[in-house]
Amino acid sequence: MAEPVRRTPALRRLAARLGGAVFVLWAVATLTFFAVRLIPGDPAEAILGGPGSQASAEALASVRAEYGLDQPILVQYLAQLGRLAGGDLGRSYALKLDVGPLVLSQLGGTLVLAGLALALAWLIALALATWSTRGGRIAARVGSGLEIVAASLPHFWLATALIVLFSIWLGVLPPISTPGPAGLVLPVLTLALPLAGFLGQIIREPLLTALESPFVLSALARGESARGVRWNHAIRHAAIPAISLSGWAFGSLISGAVVVETVFARPGLGRTLLNAVTVRDVPVVIGVVMVVAVAYILMTLLTDAATRIADPRTRAR
Amino acid sequence: GCTAEPDAPATGKPVVGGTLTYASGDAEPDCLDPHVGGNYPQALTGTQFLESLVSRDTTGTIIPWLASEWSESDDGLAWEFTLRDDVYFSDGSPFDAAAVQANIAHLQDPATGSSTGYLALQKVTGTEAVSATVVRLTLAEPDSALLESLSQPWLAMESPEGLARGMEENCAAPVGTGPFVIKDWVKQDAITFVRNDTYDSPPADAGHEGPAYLEKIVWRFIPESASRYAALQAGEVDVIDNAQPDTIVQADKGDSIQHLDAPRPGAANRIELNSGTGPFTDPKVREAFIRSANVDDGVASLFQGTAKRSSSALSSAEALGVSRPKLFEYDPKAAGKLLDSAGWSETDADGYRTRDGKRLTVRFPVSTNQSIPAEQSLFEQIQATAKETGFDVKITPMDLSSWYGALGSGDYDAVSAPYTKVGPDVLRILYHSDGITPAPSGYFANHAQVNDPTLDELLTEAGRESDAGKRKALYTEAQDRILEGFYVLPLYDQQNHYLLGADVEGARALPTVSTPTFYDAWLSR
Amino acid sequence: MSDLELQAELGLGARRQGATRRPRRIAVAEGLAGAVALFLVLSAVMPQLVAPGDPLAIDPLQAFQPPSLPHWFGTDESGRDLYTRVVHGTGNSLLIGVLATTIGLGLGVLLGTLAGMLGGFVDFTVNRVLEVLFAFPGLLLALLVILIYGPGVATATIAVGLSTAPGYARIIRAQLVQVRSSAFVEAATVQGLTPRRILARHILPNTLAPLLVLATLGVGQAIVWATALSYLGLGAQPPAAEWGAMLSAGRTYITSAWWMSFFPGLFIVLTAVTATTLGRAIERRMRHA
């Protein structure tokens, strides 16, 4: 029966969203702050070049004073929050750089990588799903088999396999990231393939359901072609759940980027994070975590918007 | 093929210009000023744009560089260096006695946080500019290692004006006199060096004079060894370091990649046995462990001929090194007997020796940052062979901080730590009992916790002795004491293999700490 | 995204009306997956039966042997037989997968049930917590755990478990909310059942049954996850025969000894695929039952 469309005032929704985002950021900052306190090792030592350096007791003390590490933990926490609120991510212990600019400079590369991977994954998933639902039973089996295998591939193994195949045997693509677009191909593929398998698995069921649904039959009865039915009707239905999962997928891409950036020697957040973690560079760890959280929140907003566009039914909610 | 021998003259006429891409498997330095801290990655990059007072040739002889000559006072407590008068830092300021003073002051300033350079200058108490081109160093006691120390990149000369900018700026782009200048450093990605067009102060053993041939060096950090090699194969990079044994063998087989083998000086790679606490306080147990480890087969299989088994405390690059292969032969039977006589005579259900119901456990923390995979595999093999004798070796891979933590708290029975230094004086750092007391940060160098007054005396004496013959005798005796005390299990030289594309000509490793220099290098493409 | 969507996306609880397409017989893929699963379980429980050798026995002179009759999968850099190691590593890897999934599911059930049952403030709070956890990419969470507790199998397992928990929690919560508001629960109220009995007899069984499927799917993913940690040097420690560690060791020699990374990788993919296939099969059966 007809449900009247009701729209929440856009402003209120925006405010709620913003409030949620601020909460998540605060919680992420708090959690990270206390979690890194649990990490064994003296931050003052990290600042002085790690435990391998023969830092004197005086040097340690002066560094502690300089970075406020001698304050009670609550004071440090509040100070940290204050800095974060002011957009100041602090200073890297190891790199002796401001974290904000550092992380921002690394962000671009990772965003490009993750964004392209997401797009490519979508393309592959859609192509595979449409191809395998058009063909017969065998194509469907092959398609879903490919998806399962792709989704089970560990990133670094896939990366190695791709390097061996494309760089060493075929010699067509550089095995490390280079400034040009060629250097992006393998890293993006590495991230995209497992994700494509995952998305494909999600797309397949609703695609089949949509293809069997009455509105498709009625489109056919109007004289629509099989192809038209697929692209004008079914794909959109199939894509909706996967779109809303893309926000989550983005998070997993960031995780994947840690591995991929290491393997392909790409500068980026993942590598920065891994380095920072190994040398206990607390400000950088927090900085990366915060930036990733912001990116995740933005991504969720984006996927929500995309879902709204793709599925007008959700607007009523 | 193995064509680029360190001093093989380049064939053909050098081409000027071009960009060489270098892929480093070492960690990206936090600070490009090798005075700060002082580790090998800093030496690698520092070699490209900084120069030292002296250098060393392949025979181990100290040769002139920024200092054209030097002399030691009779009592060994003063050294005078005569500096070249035609050298300028790349910021335009002159290199002179005052600059040397500033550098030494910088190294000795605790605020700099120098570790390697600071240690090397421990005996230096003062500097004096005798003239603009003559600088005098005064020492607390004679130091036979002074020239060797000064030849190291960690004691390279930087522009005083540069130093005056403060640590942060100087770390990002130290100013030196070298053949290249830092143009740009994109963290986590690459450093770009460009040619210093006014350069003309190569060390005495360089292949040519005047500016370098190469226009530019792009210095990338590629931690993955497989990626690094693949990049070299694909021609994306021209030089890689930290090459894996299997790739070296492959490269040696074909023609498309050249191999440059330049073992690091200083200590050999070795496992040090903690004689201070735990089972290894007993020399018999130490010997038993050493006898129980089949290192020869492991080195042969893992390194596939790219590394030789060492039986010395020092690198084969050190002329004064002493080898005692007999002491380190694999002999599980003898090992078993030794354990019996040391009281570890029982065997538990798992095949491990026990004494008073306690298992013979060897705690062995391994730093994943410092040990290449092949080395970690070798440790596993030692673990496996030692098990046959009854040792329960517990290998624990750790990241660097945890590893230092484990050392600092003494939670180890065996450990492997590289130490690179020019000259045999490294023995004093590693085995003098002074090295047992940790610095406030917990760091100490005497991991074997050797506490032998006789050895201490020998090492101190050798450090003062300037007579070559006597010095050699003292070091030989000291090494014998160390080796015969079974404090260390030598494995092989610290590996330093570079692989170069076929079109890279004239690259060589500096015979100081074996870092590569591209001053003479050019690209034949 | 709403929770219901999330769950629909994962194909859970989707009881399509009038869906009578019952799987007719065991599909070939499912049969194969069953056989592989049997082999894997046998390898995990009684490795000696499947591969009688010693996975730690070195033989440096036999290092880097390509696959051959005596060494089916070749040998590694220390001359250890890779087939033996892969088989003996099954237990370790499966254990990581199963334990991590158990931890993730356990936590997920706890959080999800709290949120779904108590509703109101608890639901709100738990949901916010989950949102926050989602904002941490999984690997990051794992890295933090490992930093705090040091690397190793146990930590890797806990780390992977923790990082999968929020996903599970959301699914469980969604399932609970859906079941709780379903018509049959209302019907039970009308019949006069007490809330506690409704919970025990209708809500919990219908919520938790789909977890079995989730679990099988999760095991494969957890193993892949743990591999990534091993690769970063944060997982199982040598010389333990764990697939991830073997894989990451093999990667070093990829240009000269492909088999060192191929076979452990193959087993990881095989396990994940098997678990996924079985999980889907169970799910399909449950949906049509």
Added chain:
Amino acid sequence: MSAHPVTPAAGPAGPPALRVRNLSVGFGRSGADPVVSGISFEVAAGECLAIVGESGSGKSVTARTLLGLAGADARVQADEMSIAGASVLALSEASWRRRRGRDVGLVLQDALSSLDPLRPVGREIADSLRLHTTLAPAERSSRVLELLDSVGLPDGELRSRQRSGELSGGQRQRALIASAIALDPPLLIADEPTTALDVTVQAQILELLERIKRRGTALILISHDLAVVSRIADRVAVMSNGRIVETGPTHEVLGRPRHAETRAMVAAVPAGKPRGTLLAAPRAAGPAAPATAAAAAAAAAASAATSAATATPRPARAAAPDIGPAIVLEATGLTKGFRMPGGTRLLAVDDVSFRLERGTTLGIVGESGSGKTTTARLVLALSAPDHGEVRVLGRPWSSVSEQDRRPLRTSVGAIYQDALGSFDPRLSVRDILRHAVALDGPRRPDTGRPALFGAHNGEAQARVAELLDRVRLSPALLDRRPLELSGGQRQRVGIARALASRPQILVCDEPVSALDVGVQAQVLDLLDELQRELALSLLFISHDLGVVQHVSDRVAVMNEGRIVEQADAPSFFASPTHPYTRRLLSAVPRLP
């Protein structure tokens, strides 16, 4: 049985719009029985042929086959199948595509989901034009507006931009018809175009179809609702089991049905049949033989009824046991509002009061969204009223806590429209009934709660068997799960469950609207019988006036949350007072 070719009684010269001879359609393996076997018929321009028949008899498959959409795994055979004189038997997919929508339009059975919920309906309608004409987009849009207007959807500008989810069922149905007639196809097939709609909307659609027919379009109307058919069809073909068993002019077939199948169908229509008339033919009365004397009598009466195809009164009702108050359920001033996302309040139930007397049935009718279900939920205390009160058996019900209500719960049973959803999908029929029986069984002395697992004892099993027998279900079904039952069987299990606690009041919310007429007849008969025997009081909610008329003693009409008229059934149907009621009643199609 032979095929009964259908020929137009009279029609213009030239080839018929559609001619089908000896059409068979089968699915799957070639050995399987065809779903449609050897049917023949034709339709002329301006004529309406109705295809009627029970659910699953092959009506929709026939319709789809006429557009070449039987499906990939369908085997279609025929001696002839021609549209406007041209054979369409061996058309390629491409030629089919050119014809679909242009030469023949199809209005699908699933009207509510036959429009893509993600696309504006204007686009859906314009698609037909896009695919078959060279009209420019602007021309298409103006044509869409015309079409919307012609199907009775004013405000085309707005409507064409809405998506199907934003339209009511009737609006959707009309939009769907608009998309099917966009190119004025000479042949239109409408598959159950009114099933899901309430009477007022249904009337509008029928009017629309009539208009289209008058324009000269040949119309095939598929329906199982004979009343609908009688209003518009010129000729009727009755399908059963994939065959056409009877055919002829509408008034003949429905007025003097010859075939048993047709007779049963005609008899099952409740509208206009007085209370207490048996609707279902005995063969449809379930697998178990009638066990009680009353049932046997009913069966005998039923066979008599079918043979005569006229109403036959059934035995008088059991006298109401003389216990408790005469008013078993009383609602006073019930009000329930919902907060809408925009912040406004919607009064779904507004000051509703009624009383239910023991042993009688109160029917509540009203169109969709009028608040019927909400009222039922208030009565069942599944939600609390904002104002007003419900009393059960004279005791407070809505105003007390659930705990205090629980002892009284056994007195109030419920039957739901969606029987399937009301069962725990994991439980078998046996478990469902056993649990229900246990609730009514002995109570544990310690807690006073039902001794649940005492239900395994013989007594419980006997009661389960008795319940099954009551609702005429075979014990063979005991181990099935709800999903494995047919709609009628499910509804019977639902009734059995409701009876398990020996309730005095039964709240039925649309208990038969999901069922086809045959099954609906069985369920209505069963309820009627149970009411007689057990003196049940029924609150019967439905939007189907025919059904309500058949079952109710008293009727209440709801509109926008209010009860606008309440009266005894006979007077209500004879002389409705409220204008809304009159409109409602006039929209009901009736058999001639």
